[in-house]
Amino acid sequence: MPAPKLPEKRWSIDLEKTIQEAHYANGELYNRRYAFRPGSGKELFVIDTPPPYPSGTWHIGAVAQYSMIDVIARSQRLLGKEVFFPWGVDRNGINIEFTVEKNTKRKMKTYDRDEFLNLCETTIEAFTQAMRNTARRVGLSCDFDREYLTDAPDYRSVTQSIFVELFKKGDIIEDLRPNIYDPVEGTTIADAEVERLPRKTKLVDVRWRCEDGEELVISTTRPEMICACGVVVVHPEDERYRHLVGKTVTLPLQTEGRSTKVKILEHPSVKSEFGSGILMVCSFGDQNDVAVFRELGLNPHQAIDLAGNMTDIAGPLSGMSVIEARKEAIALLEQQGDLVNVVEREQEVPVSERGKNPVEIILLKEWYVRQTHIQDRIRELIDSISFHPPRNRQFLLDWMDNISIDWPISRRRWYHTEIPIWYSEDETQVIVPPSGTYVQPWKEAPPEGSRVLDRATRKDLGSFEALKEDLGEVSGEEKVFDTWMDSSNSNLFVSGYLNHPEVFERAFPTALRPQGKEIVRTWLYYTLLKSTLVLDKPGFQHVWIDGLGMDPWGRKMSKSLGNGIDADSVLECGAGGRTGSWKIKGPDGSVSLRANKIGSECFRLWKACDAQVGDDFQINPEEIEKKYFGVLTKLFNVARFASQFEVPKTLDETPEGLAPEDRWILAEFQRTMNEVRLGWEQLDIYTATQALKTFGTGLLPSHYLEMVKSRLYDDDQGAAWTLHRIVRDFMSAFSPVCPFFTHHISSTVYGTSAVEVDAFPEAPLPDIGPGTAEGKRLCDLSNPLQEFNGRTWGAKKDAGLSLNQPIGGIQIPEELSELSATLTRMHHLE
RNA sequence: GGGCUCGUGGUCUAGGGGUUAUGACGUCGCCUUCACAUGGCGAAGAUCGCCGGUUCAAUUCCGGCCGAGCCCA
CATH class of the missing domain: 3.90.740.10 (Valyl/Leucyl/Isoleucyl-tRNA synthetase, editing domain)
Structure with a gap:
């Protein structure tokens, strides 16, 4: 008997880290697996990922959500789609301004504007790097080479171009309206x-x-x-x-x-x-x-x-x-x-x-996006969007019911996208830049190609170059946009709007918007508003709304409560012998939590099968480890056991003359795989993962493996083929949840990586597939079979016999007669 | 204060108008069993938040209350 091809006795965090580091180290290989290739000929699936805001630490709940977006990205690749899973970072906004003010103990408006912007950029870059590292540690398969930053010129120019377009159409207006104002900060x-x-x-x-x-x-x-x-x-x-x-x-x-x-x-x-x-x-x-x-x-x-x-x-x-x-x-x-x-x-x-x-x-003169006039049209358009879970559509509709005023979009801050407009000396005319140009009107003159418009009627009066002399001293707008003005065109940006029209045509409406439910009224709503105003189209095909990560008692994690759990410490827990320990404040005082190993695979598996999408989820590291690390061990051992038997060369050709128990487990496997495929197709991570877990830790090891052990030891080709075919295809179907785990097993045992599979595994025996009479008949054997095995094991225990000792007086039930040969051998029945 | 969502054994969770309500973790008992003690077998543990209504029948549908969460005032 050859030694197992998987030498490691068990799955471990150190093994995980080694595999993971190798995965990200080879850029060429990484891109071959995960980069977006719009010209591949496959159906496009563009994900409008939520660009995280770097602020030092990344909330563990958000990281958990993000890992599920990765599961979707990977499962869509498995289904044969050309997936764009972008990596974006949201860096505009007041938070970073506050951080810089705090660090330097100086107020923003005491700085030169350029100097302050440079400080913000340097500071946020350091935070951004920490975030990139966490993204890899949790196993994200984003197209990191196409990273986009919302404070970069290419992103900001899209925001500005959309502003100009909507201004020309009259959907963005200036008005004198009441605003909340801090007189001290100005x-x-x-x-x-x-x-x-x-x-x-x-x-x-x-x-x-x-x-x-x-x-x-x-x-x-x-x-x-x-x-x-x-x-x-x-x-x-x-x-x-x-x-x-x-x-x-x-x-x-x-x-x-x-x-x-x-x-x-x-x-x-x-x-x-x-x-x-x-x-x-x-x-x-x-x-x-x-x-x-x-x-x-x-x-x-x-x-x-x-x-x-x-x-x-x-x-x-x-x-x-x-x-x-x-x-x-x-x-x-x-x-x-x-x-x-x-x-x-x-x-x-x-x-x-x-x-x-x-x-x-x-009362201040500010800029507004008009929105009250278009609510009915937005409603019509979002009818065609699928929500996951469906009930979370209600969050959006309820919010829309409450909208009674326009959206104020101008701010008197600095580290944001500038409002791209200049005013003539007499203030009756305005100058706007050409599409696709990023401008900073507070320090620059209008660029070449700018147009002059009448401020009140928005009528185009001619080019800036031609009319320059008549405008007097031109002054640039000093105000900036609300950051949601930037965030609300993320879907347009990642789908190629303005920059890649040929991709945009195929990619829009963007396939998927995944996000947390707490920002439905902002990010989701504003994005749909934009899609309606700019294109009169729904922004997405699917919207996937997850719940929030809560502390182990179901309370929101917050600094003031002292109940936060750091994402990096959970993911690193176990690596290099590190023990995870967290002292957090529970409802009745301080509580210590401990875990010995979690890492990305266990963490992702937990999130995938512990909570339905859309529900808030409690994060307790102790529980994550206890409930799910054992599942990985079990699956690893099944694969390790299989790996000691030679892999048949013709794994893709179903051999003749399979034994009844092989046909039975294949019928069960095909039923499971069908459920998994449907789960991946419907973005239903929970169902797909549960099906895999139940099969992989239940029927397969406890019953099938025990039944065919002796055949395997006797070099039976049918048993070896069945087991390897199942393990290989199982790893492919499971790869979206645990990419490094399945990659390691599949490439070691089968020489092909599960993360590169780009078609969902085919059923080896369609004639006993789900929905066929024979398939149903075989699956119906499972209950009596499990009962019989349990009963027999119990009988041996009662008789004080070890499991490999013979036992007499056990009757195989009539309904299991086709399995009687294998059951007799398995239990040593006399 | 308002709107919405949720409320199933100690914990997490499935389900759904009708025979003993799913699974996992934990607990307890037994078992070194030759892939796996990071394992196996078994047991206990739930008036399906509370109160009304609809129904032959509700944990499931409806209403109210209580609790948790999100968002908004």
Whole structure:
């Protein structure tokens, strides 16, 4: 008997690391396996991978999700598709600006803009490298040579070109609208950057007078905003104030350049139990004010300027800071005798996340993508997209139901894509660059090929070169885009939009958008919005939405909770004798978790068969190891056992005269493989992996192997052929989940790598395939067979016999009569 | 506070209007068994979150509540 071709006694993390390093070291071989070759003639399958944002560590939940995207990429290759699995890195945004500010203890706007951008780029590059390493450690088969960075000119030029196109079409507009603004940092900020802090504030009751002399009391924490009051409202069901509705009241403080009277109306947003139950609505004290102004169609007043000071309309308060103005307003009201009462109270004040500065809502001229007019069309288009799991489509539809305003896309930050536009001296004309050019208007003049448009009508007036003289001094836009403006064309970019039109034609709608459910309302929605506005097409064929990685108790992992688990330590756990240990905070104090070996193969196997896509999943390294490392060991040993028998030369030709047990296991195998193929086709990782695991750790080793052992030792060709055919094809079908594991086994035993297989293995015996009567009959033997084997093993145990000792008095059931010869030999029945 | 999703043995999970509710891990008992003790065999363990409704029948469908999560206020 020859020695096993697999010399290692078991699968190990060190073996995994060696194989993995070799896998990535040979660039030519790597590209032959995984690079995108649009000219191959195969059907294209482009994946719009989520470009991770480098911030130091990569969240283990995101890495787990990413490894499943890799499973999809590899399974589609296995099904014969030409897969583009791009590797992109999202590097634009406020995070890296904050990191640089923190590292250098200097605020962005104290820097020269170019100098600051260079600092950001250097800093993010270091983080990016760490991410590239983790990507390889978890086994991603991305086309790393085509790495794209969202802060690189080729990516940013696509964002800018789309902006110009949509601007020309009228889908992007400029407007003066309320925005959240941090007066200390001097920038608009996103909703996501606002947090609430409890502060002590004074709630003052102020006396107002109606035209007819009736007095009423309004409670407010912001008396300085009286000058921006547009309307006074009461709740429609508040009996106390019904008679006031329709009357006019006079502002209790002096103002400048506006009417001193406002109407009293009703509005359901009023909290009747708060203060007096009458509300003054100012532009803009808070988000509710914004909503009421919009609903009632009122004209806002600008009470606060960009420096955070009161404007002229504040009359005696103008020029003061908001805080000073508030004190002065209270003093003035007291002098007038209109201050009825003052109470100190705790209030949640919205502040900017970083500076903890109270934010103001002020009117600013910003850029917007129009979206409310196109919702119905987006809905129509997304009808044709398959969602995985289907129920997660609802996240998107629900979000779309809530959309009532346009998308503000301009920011007063720096490390983002610039808004590509210049203004003529009189501001009536604008200059936009030609498609495909990346521009930085804050420091550059319009490039050759730029066009001049009328700012209001967007009519093309001619080329910049021709009209240059008439434009006066041209000034470049200083603002930049919201980062979602970049992220929302990732699918267009990876599918070849603008850069590779011949690929784009075949690749769009992009085959797959895989992502987490927490960014459905941003990344997914904005992408679909863009696809609709730019191309009037659905952005994707499939959208695959996974849940979030949670801690072992089902809580979100966060720095503040202290329950984070580092992805690299899980993947490296076991390598070079490293033991994984994690001290994390559980609900009842600190908990220590330990694992001796995990690595990429075990980690991927766990994620593939422990949770259905779309559900949140708990990450417990101890459990990952306990539940799944044994599966790898089992499968490895099956292959190792098989590898001691010579591989038949004609593995692809089914021999004649297979024994009944060979036909039985092949029928079961074909049934399994059919389920696996369907799973891969339907992006159903869970079902495919479960089917493989169940077969590979159950029927195959425990029953078939035991039945044919003696035949194998006797050099039976049919048994050897059956076992090798199954092991080889099993490794191919399993390679998407555990690429290095299956690569090692298949290339060692069969001389061909499972990761290079580009057609799903064919069934060796179609006449006993799933759906055939004979196939069903053979599979129906499995239950009685397992029962019989179990019973016989049990009987030996009860009789105190070892398994290779003979036993008498055991009857083989009638239904298993065709297997009686092999069962008699297997159990040594007398 | 609002919308949505989820809630199955200690843990994770399958399933689905109808005979004893799937599997895995863990636990317990037994077994060195010649590929694998990182193994094998067996046992215990679930009123399918709670309360109502529809139905001949509900864990499965509907409503409410409670709990968890996401997103938004």
